[in-house]
Amino acid sequence: MSKLSRIEPKEVCSICGGEYSEDYGGIKGYFGIIPVTFCEWCVPSMIDMVEQITSDEEIYVRKTEH
Numbered sequence: 302m303s304k305l306s307r308i309e310p311k312e313v314c315s316i317c318g319g320e321y322s323e324d325y326g327g328i329k330g331y332f333g334i335i336p337v338t339f340c341e342w343c344v345p346s347m348i349d350m351v352e353q354i355t356s357d358e359e360i361y362v363r364k365t366e367h
Contacts, residue, residue, distance in 0.1 A: 308334075314327070327341050
């Protein structure tokens with residue numbers, strides 16, 4: 302039986318295809334089992350999008366819970 306290998310995130314952004322650099326704020330990781338890479342431009346864009354669709358009260362509650 303063959304051994305399964307882990308799929309690693311790529312060196313380019315999963316959203317825009319731009320260059321990835323951890324030094325400039327890019328991140329690599331997994332959404333469940335799907336490998337993803339985000340550049341320094343897409344990371345803050347995703348954060349901004351979540352903040353836009355989340356109410357101020359929800360953000361406050363989540364920050365005070367931890």
